[in-house]
Amino acid sequence: xxxxxxxxxxxxxxxxxxxxxxxxxxxxxxxxxxxxxxxxxxxxxxxxxxxxxxxxxxxxxxxxxxxxxxxxxxxxxxxxxxxxxxxxxxxxxxxxxxxxxxxxxxxx
Amino acid sequence: xxxxxxxxxxxxxxxxxxxxxxxxxxxxxxxxxxxxxxxxxxxxxxxxxxxxxxxxxxxxxxxxxxxxxxxxxxxxxxxxxxxxxxxxxxxxxxxxxxxxxxxxxxxxxxxxxxxxxxxxxxxxxxxxxxxxxxxxxxxxxxxxxxxxxxxxxxxxxxxxxxxxxxxxxxxxxxxxxxxxxxxxxxxxxxxxxxxxxxxxxxxxxxxxxxxxxxxxxxxxxxxxxxxxxxxxxxxxxxxxxxxxxxxxxxxxxxxxxxxxxxxxxxxxxxxxxxxxxxxxxxxxxxxxxxxxxxxxxxxxxxxxxxxxxxxxxxxxxxxxxxxxxxxxxxxxxxxxxxxxxxxxxxxxxxxxxxxxxxxxxxxxxxxxxxxxxxxxxxxxxxxxxxxxxxxxxxxxxxxxxxxxxxxxxxxxxxxxxxxxxxxxxxxxxxxxxxxxxxxxxxxxxxxxxxxxxxxxxxxxxxxxxxxxxxxxxxxxxxxxxxxxxxxxxxxxxxxxxxxxxxxxxxxxxxxxxxxxxxxxxxxxxxxxxxxxxxxxxxxxxxxxxxxxxxxxxxxxxxxxxxxxxxxxxxxxxxxxxxxxxxxxxx
Numbered sequence: 001x002x003x004x005x006x007x008x009x010x011x012x013x014x015x016x017x018x019x020x021x022x023x024x025x026x027x028x029x030x031x032x033x034x035x036x037x038x039x040x041x042x043x044x045x046x047x048x049x050x051x052x053x054x055x056x057x058x059x060x061x062x063x064x065x066x067x068x069x070x071x072x073x074x075x076x077x078x079x080x081x082x083x084x085x086x087x088x089x090x091x092x093x094x095x096x097x098x099x100x101x102x103x104x105x106x107x108x
Numbered sequence: 109x110x111x112x113x114x115x116x117x118x119x120x121x122x123x124x125x126x127x128x129x130x131x132x133x134x135x136x137x138x139x140x141x142x143x144x145x146x147x148x149x150x151x152x153x154x155x156x157x158x159x160x161x162x163x164x165x166x167x168x169x170x171x172x173x174x175x176x177x178x179x180x181x182x183x184x185x186x187x188x189x190x191x192x193x194x195x196x197x198x199x200x201x202x203x204x205x206x207x208x209x210x211x212x213x214x215x216x217x218x219x220x221x222x223x224x225x226x227x228x229x230x231x232x233x234x235x236x237x238x239x240x241x242x243x244x245x246x247x248x249x250x251x252x253x254x255x256x257x258x259x260x261x262x263x264x265x266x267x268x269x270x271x272x273x274x275x276x277x278x279x280x281x282x283x284x285x286x287x288x289x290x291x292x293x294x295x296x297x298x299x300x301x302x303x304x305x306x307x308x309x310x311x312x313x314x315x316x317x318x319x320x321x322x323x324x325x326x327x328x329x330x331x332x333x334x335x336x337x338x339x340x341x342x343x344x345x346x347x348x349x350x351x352x353x354x355x356x357x358x359x360x361x362x363x364x365x366x367x368x369x370x371x372x373x374x375x376x377x378x379x380x381x382x383x384x385x386x387x388x389x390x391x392x393x394x395x396x397x398x399x400x401x402x403x404x405x406x407x408x409x410x411x412x413x414x415x416x417x418x419x420x421x422x423x424x425x426x427x428x429x430x431x432x433x434x435x436x437x438x439x440x441x442x443x444x445x446x447x448x449x450x451x452x453x454x455x456x457x458x459x460x461x462x463x464x465x466x467x468x469x470x471x472x473x474x475x476x477x478x479x480x481x482x483x484x485x486x487x488x489x490x491x492x493x494x495x496x497x498x499x500x501x502x503x504x505x506x507x508x509x510x511x512x513x514x515x516x517x518x519x520x521x522x523x524x525x526x527x528x529x530x531x532x533x534x535x536x537x538x539x540x541x542x543x544x545x546x547x548x549x550x551x552x553x554x555x556x557x558x559x560x561x562x563x564x565x566x567x568x569x570x571x572x573x574x575x576x577x578x579x580x581x582x583x584x585x586x587x588x589x590x591x592x593x594x595x596x597x598x599x600x601x602x603x604x605x606x607x608x609x610x611x612x613x614x615x616x617x618x619x620x621x622x623x624x625x626x627x628x629x630x631x632x633x634x635x636x637x638x639x640x641x642x643x644x645x646x647x648x649x650x651x652x653x654x655x656x657x658x659x660x661x662x663x664x665x666x667x668x669x670x671x672x673x674x675x676x677x678x679x680x681x682x683x684x685x686x687x688x689x690x691x692x693x694x
Contacts, residue, residue, distance in 0.1 A: 002444060002445060002448045003445075006440050006507075007440070007441070007444070010441065010507070010508055022570075022574075022577075025570060026570055029567055030567065032562075068477055068481055071564075077563075077564050077568045078567040078568075078570075078571045079571070080488065081571030082571040082572070082574055082575050084488075084492040085496055085579075086578070086579060088489070088493055089496070090582075091365075093369060093582060099591070100369065100591045101586065101590055101591075102588060104587055104588060104589045105589075106589045107598050
C-alpha cells in the first residue's frame with residue numbers, strides 16, 4: 001500500500017493532478033477558518049481566556065498577554081505561513097550567499 | 109526502602125560489560141533485552157527517593173523518582189530499545205558498549221537527586237557518546253569528535269565550578285528547583301553548563317558539527333539523549349527563568365534558518381534539534397504549569413520523531429553512502445518505505461494534526477501566547493521553517509527531484525522495524541494524546557483537537573507548502589559549508605597554533621639570541637676571568653686551600669643545582685650589586 005502510494009506521488013504523470021488536489025485543500029482550509037470565525041467556535045480548547053490568564057498569573061506571576069490580534073482575522077495564519085515562508089527563504093539564502101556559505105573545504 | 113529499587117541506569121552500564129563476551133543471536137537478544145527490561149522497570153516504578161549512598165561525608169542520591177523524572181526515563185528507555193533494534197546489525201562491539209554507557213548515564217542523570225551524581229553521569233555521557241562519532245572512522249569524524257569532547261569538557265567545568273560555588277553558598281549538593289529571584293553567579297554557571305548540553309546559542313555549534321559526522325546508528329542515539337537530559341535538568345531546576353524563554357525562542361528560529369541553507373541531510377536534522385529544543389527551553393523559561401507540561405510533552409514526542417528522522421536519513425546514508433542532498437534524488441522507486449517513515453517524522457516535527465508534534469508543540473506555543481506575543485510569533489515562525497526544511501525540502505530532494513542514478517535497496521529488516529515502531533508511536537500519540545498527557549508532571553487542562561486550532565495549524569503549514577512550491581528553484585541545495593559560531597574555535601585554534609608557531613617561536617628565538625649574546629657571553633668571560641685568577645692562584649700554590657674550598661663549594665652547588673656553577677657565581681655577583689645599589693640609593 002505504502003509502495004503504491006509513493007509510486008503514484010512520484011510518477012511525473014500525476015504531478016498536475018496532485019497540484020490541483022493541493023490547491024483545492026488550500027481553499028477548503030481557508031473556508032474552514034472563515035467558518036470558525038463566522039460561527040464563533042471557541043478557539044482555545046475547553047479553557048476560556050480568563051481562566052488561562054488566571055492560571056498563568058497564579059503559576060508564574062506574569063499576567064497573561066492580551067489575546068493575540070491575529071486570531072481575530074480571517075485567514076491570518078494562511079497569510080502568515082505564506083509570507084513567513086517566502087521571507088525566510090529569501091533572508092536565509094541572502095545572508096547565506098552574502099556571508100555564511102563557504103567552500104566545503106573551508107576549514108581544511 | 110531502597111532495597112528493592114533497581115536503577116535502570118545500572119542495567120545499561122553493567123550490561124555493557126557483557127556485550128563483548130556474548131556472540132551471535134545471544135548477543136542480539138541480550139542487546140534488546142536490556143532496554144526492554146529497563147522500560148518495564150521504569151513502568152513499574154513508584155515515586156519516592158531511593159538508592160541514597162554515603163560517600164566521603166556526602167549523601168549521593170541515585171534514585172529520585174517523581175513524575176518529571178519518570179516521563180523522561182520512560183521515553184529514554186523506549187528510545188533506547190528502538191535505537192538498539194535499529195543498530196542490531198552493527199558488528200562493532202564498541203558502538204554497542206558506547207551507546208549502552210551513554211543511555212545508562214543519561215538515565216543516571218534523570219534519577220540523580222544531587223549535583224555530584226549529576227556531574228559524574230554528565231561526564232560519562234560526554235565521554236561515551238564521543239565514541240559514537242569516532243566509530244565512523246573517517247578523519248572528519250575523528251576531528252569533529254575531538255571538538256565535541258573539548259566543548260563538553262569546557263561545559264562540564266562550568267557546571268563543576270557552579271556546583272562547587274553553590275556548595276560554598278548553601279552547604280549542600282541537593283538538586284532541586286531554583287528560584288529566579290536572587291540567583292547568584294553559581295546558579296548561572298550551572299545554567300551555562302546545562303545550556304551547553306541543550307545546545308542553546310551561542311554554545312550550540314558542537315551539535316550540528318558532531319552529529320552529522322557520527323555513525324548511522326550513533327546519530328540515532330545522540331539525537332535523543334544529550335539535549336533531552338539537559339532539558340530535563342533545566343526543567344527541574346530552572347523553570348521560570350525568563351532568560352530561558354527568550355533564548356529558547358531565539359534557538360527555535362536560529363535552527364530553522366540554518367536548516368534552510370544546509371545541504372547535508374543529517375546536518376539539517378541536527379539544526380532542527382537546536383530549533384525543537386528551543387521550544388522546550390522556551391517552555392521551561394515561561395515556567396507556568398502548562399508551559400512546563402508542554403516542554404516535557406514536546407521532549408517526549410521529539411525524541412521519537414527525531415529518532416525516526418535520523419533513522420530515515422541514516423537508512424539512506426547506509427544504503428547509498430551519501431547524505432548530501434545535492435548528491436541524492438529520485439530514490440522513491442527504490443526506498444519507498446524509508447520515504448514513508450521519514451515523511452512521518454517530517455510531519456510529526458512540523459506538528460500536523462494526528463501526529464505527536466501537533467499535541468506537544470501547540471501546548472508550548474499556547475502557553476507562549478499567554479506569556480509574550482513576540483515569543484509566540486517566533487515559535488510560530490519556527491514552525492514554518494520546520495515544515496519547509498524537514499517536511500518538504502529534505503524528502504523532496506532525497507526521494508524526488510532529479511534522478512541521481514542511484515538504485516539502492518530498502519534498508520535491512522531490523523532498521524525498518526525500528527522505524528516502524530517509531531512511526532507508530534508518532535501517530536499513536538497524535539491520535540491518543542491522553543497516553544502522554546497522563547504522564548506529564550502537572551494535570552493537563554487543555555484539549556488540542558478543536559476546530560479552530562486545527563484550522564490554524566493547517567493554514568500555517570499548507571501555505572508554507574505553497575511557498576515551497578513557488579520557490580522550489582530557490583531552495584535547490586548547494587554544496588557549501590555554512591559558517592556558525594564553531595568558526596571561533598575552529599579558526600580560533602588555527603590562529604592559536606599560528607601564534608604558537610610563528611610569533612612566539614620568533615620571539616623565543618630572539619630571546620635565545622639575546623641570552624646567548626649577552627648573558628652567556630658575559631658569563632663565559634666573567635667565569636674565564638675567575639678561572640684565570642684561580643689558575644694563577646693555584647699555580648702560585650699559595651692559596652691551595654682556598655681553591656679547595658671553591659672546588660668543594662662548586663661540588664656542593666653542583667649537587668644542589670643543575671646548571672653550571674659559573675652561572676650561579678654570576679648571579680651571586682649580580683645579587684651583590686643589586687643589594688649594594690639598594691642600600692646606596694635607599
